[in-house]
Amino acid sequence: MSVTDANSPLAASLASQRVRGMAIVGGVIFAAALFGILTRPVGFLASFWPANAILLGMMVRNPRYARPEAWAAAFLGYIAADLVTGGSWHITLWLTIANMAGSVTGYFCFQFVTDKDRRLRHAISVLYLFGICCVLALVSALVGGGAVAVLFDRDLTQGVVFWWVTELANNLIILPPILTFPGFRMVASNLSSASAMSRANVVHWLPCLALILSVMAGVLIGGAGTLAFPMPALLWCALSYSLFTTSVQTMLLCIWLLIAIPAGIVAIPTLPDLINSLDSIRLGIALTALGPLTVASINSARRDLIDRLTQLATYDMLTGALSRSAFFERGQDRLGELVQTRGNIAVMMLDLDHFKHINDRHGHAVGDAVLKEFCALVSTHLRARDLFGRLGGEEFAVLLPATDLIEATALAERIRVAVDEAVIAMASSPHLDFSVSVGVSACRAELDTTIDTMLVKADHALYEAKAGGRNQVRVGSS
Incomplete structure (x- = not known):
């Protein structure tokens, strides 16, 4: 039976x-x-229309939804919502086609930017978003602007401008949180961490508190400056929080302004022509969102760069083991903790046997595969608190806190056996065997104990294992 058979399990799953x-x-x-x-005012189009931006965000974040049948389902969703609230067929179809035209245009434009730009992870990503929103808003306005002229007895130019500004504002406000959403688990984890009572968390919430107070000040004071009052606090949030959190805060602030200003909750001067006044307010709110989003995007890109540099400095790229410097730095920290309790500490030096011969005979690609397989085997035998580092070439070290010599030697033997039994699949031969020699040293942590001294003893034991025939464990003198 073909996998494309309509009755096959795969076909049924895809259909589902x-x-x-x-x-x-x-x-x-x-x-x-x-x-x-x-939520729209009586006699006007909605002050806040989230549907188009949500549709575009869903399609961009989940390409599996971007199929003709899903677009058709969205079309029916628009139609149903308007008809159940008393809309007329001809106006409903007109508005729905305009809404869909903008979302489809936006989806097409997003295909020309990288995935990181879609998630606003580059410094210039917000400008790309702004450009895409301008284009999709224009297409939607050209299709639907005439409806404004018909509904509110305005000329076509006013209708197009009104629609363009409204669509631009809604997309700039709603798209960023959808595009930067990290997943429900991550959000729940961050909320759980932030809710714990501590001095650090109190300080963490200060930018958010400043934002709330600035919004309250805008309500009390009023005036055209209301749009600018929250900006310092919002920029503080952008420098303090994640890109997603800043996007949500910016969205909530803009939604509040879009609803509160037309409703008269926030008093600001308006133009004699109400529609032109709303155009100006919505455009101002939309452009206000660009500043904090750009700052948060740049800050996010900077954090990503720092994380990558830290990863490169801390871990060996090939094997995933700690780098030499990171191993000694973290090892000294572990040793310092054990000195206070005079606890046991052990180290192992591990060296792959005849590794140069493996590289010379089979090539460096096979040698790299051996190193990766070896590190994976060792890691499965270690605890979370143990440190595993690559000191250079085929030489590795393991630091074992709260471990005496007997325990360390037993662990070393288990690792030796596991490595001895491991094989690497080869294209030119059935398999490749390899082995490891291990030197072990252990002591009670004292003030004069150092990682270097312990590794020297373990290295002497490793030399004895090599001289004694390799593929064995030797213990260093106390």
Whole structure:
């Protein structure tokens, strides 16, 4: 039976996934459109219309949804939301086509940027987002602007401008949190950590508190400066929090302004022409979001770079073991902790036998495979608190806190046996065997104990293991 058979399990699974995707997209768009319709002022289009940006965000973040049937489900979601709230067929179809035109255009534009830019992980990513939002808003406005002219008795130019500004604002506000969403588990973990009562967490919440106070000040004071009041606090948030958190804070602030200003909760001067006044307010709010998002994006890119540099400095790229410097630095920290309790500490020196011969005979690619397999085997026998580092070439070291000589020797023997039994698959021969020699040293941690001294003793024991025939464990003198 072919895997493409309509009755095959694979085909049934794919069909089920598509139906589920249609249901999710259609249901979410119906709910989002219904929210926008129910919250709009009487006689006007919605002050806040999240459906288009949510649709675009879902398609960009989950390409498996971007199938014709899912787009069709979204179309039906728009239609259903408008009809159940009393919309007329001809206006409903017109508005829905305009909404879909913008989202489809945005999805097409996002295909020309990298995945990191889609997630706003580069310094210039927010400008790419701004450009895409301008283009999709223009396409949507050209299709739907005439509806504004018909509904509110305005000329076509005013209708296009009104639609473009509204669509631009909604997408700039809603897309960033969707594009930067790290996953529910990560969000739950961060919230759990941030909710713990400690001085560090109190300081952590200060930028958020400053943002809330600045919003309250805007309500109390009013005036055109209300849009700028939260900016210092929002920039503080962008420098203090993750990109996703800053995106959410920016979104919530902008949504508040989009709803509160037309409702009169925040008093600011308006133009005699209400629609032109709303255009100016929405455009101002949308452009306000660019500043903190850009700062947060740059800060996120800087953190990523620091993390990569730290990873390169801390771990060996080939094997994943600690680098020489990181091993000694962390080992000294572990030793310092044990000195206070005079606990036991042990080290092992490990050297792969005849490794140069493996490289010379089989090539460096096989040698790299042996090193990776060896490190994977050793790591499976170590505890979380143990340190495993590559000191150079085929020479490795293990530091074992709270471990005496008998325990360390037994562990070394288990590692030796595991390595001796391991094989590397070869294209030119059935397999490649390899082995390791191990030197062990242990003592009670004292003030004059050093990692270097312990490794010298273990290295002497390793030399004895090599001289004695290799593939064995030897213990260093106390």
